[in-house]
Amino acid sequence: MKLKDKIIVITGASDGIGKQIALRLAKENTRLALIARDKKRLTEVSKLSKQLGAAEVKIYLCDICKTKKLEKTVKDIVSYFGSIDILINNAGIWQKINPLEKIKKDIVDEIIGTNLTGLIHITKLFLPVLKKQKESAIINVSSRSGIVPQEGQSVYSASKYGVKGFTDVLKIDLKSTNVKVAGVYQGGTNTRMFAKTGDNFPTDNFTEPADLADVVVYMLSRPAKIWLPEVHIER
Numbered sequence: 423m424k425l426k427d428k429i430i431v432i433t434g435a436s437d438g439i440g441k442q443i444a445l446r447l448a449k450e451n452t453r454l455a456l457i458a459r460d461k462k463r464l465t466e467v468s469k470l471s472k473q474l475g476a477a478e479v480k481i482y483l484c485d486i487c488k489t490k491k492l493e494k495t496v497k498d499i500v501s502y503f504g505s506i507d508i509l510i511n512n513a514g515i516w517q518k519i520n521p522l523e524k525i526k527k528d529i530v531d532e533i534i535g536t537n538l539t540g541l542i543h544i545t546k547l548f549l550p551v552l553k554k555q556k557e558s559a560i561i562n563v564s565s566r567s568g569i570v571p572q573e574g575q576s577v578y579s580a581s582k583y584g585v586k587g588f589t590d591v592l593k594i595d596l597k598s599t600n601v602k603v604a605g606v607y608q609g610g611t612n613t614r615m616f617a618k619t620g621d622n623f624p625t626d627n628f629t630e631p632a633d634l635a636d637v638v639v640y641m642l643s644r645p646a647k648i649w650l651p652e653v654h655i656e657r
């Protein structure tokens with residue numbers, strides 16, 4: 423897909439991987455709709471994206487767990503841009519490593535609500551618009567934890583395995599349309615996601631988020647007859 427002037431929605435664009443995807447796509451002169459909750463960080467990403475060459479950047483403060491707000495945000499994006507070409511579902515939160523008994527109910531709800539339910543809702547809301555485009559794409563950022571079970575990650579893994587199942591079925595359901603669907607399954611990446619919950623792992627071997635952003639741009643910028651529906655990133 424030729425990325426110049428494409429309208430791209432990125433969730434979780436204020437930090438980490440989503441921020442790097444926004445900055446990398448800005449260099450392709452895309453038009454960006456950036457979603458997250460933190461105004462200060464999102465405004466900074468918008469400013470940097472413009473400096474790097476984005477054709478246009480609009481920010482949308484939205485907690486993707488809040489369905490009404492999400493519906494309004496999607497409406498606002500479509501009414502401002504007229505349509506969208508690409509949806510990158512990246513927003514996600516970590517679950518501090520723990521056995522299930524130690525994971526509080528609110529944390530369970532927040533993780534499933536953000537990583538899985540919010541992702542499903544936003545995809546459903548944008549689907550009619552994406553289907554109208556001559557070529558369009560959805561990229562879901564899952565995780566290695568969405569394909570490999572790892573100790574102490576029951577709830578996070580449930581959300582990410584859920585994203586894998588959702589992505590795989592969506593791919594089948596949309597095979598006769600112009601909407602391409604892909605999942606990204608990466609291991610440890612050097613962001614603040616873990617520290618935000620109080621977990622601190624050595625990150626020397628972790629992938630850099632800017633390198634991951636390169637992979638996402640590569641996936642999106644292949645010629646029309648090439649699509650990478652599932653990308654596993656290992657170090």
Ligand SMILES: NC(=O)c1ccc[n+]([C@@H]2O[C@H](COP(=O)([O-])OP(=O)(O)OC[C@H]3O[C@@H](n4cnc5c(N)ncnc54)[C@H](OP(=O)(O)O)[C@@H]3O)[C@@H](O)[C@H]2O)c1
Nearest residue numbers: 434436437438439458459460485486514565610611613615
């Ligand atoms: N880091 C890793 O090792 C790793 C590995 C595999 C997969 N992943 C996945 O990669 C994605 C990005 O993670 P990251 O490492 O970049 O984490 P991060 O640095 O903590 O960034 C997460 C982003 O998601 C946003 N977000 C969180 N909850 C949200 C909500 N309810 N509504 C809207 N936005 C929300 C955050 O913005 P606000 O706080 O401003 O809302 C932030 O922009 C996640 O889906 C994560 O599960 C990460």
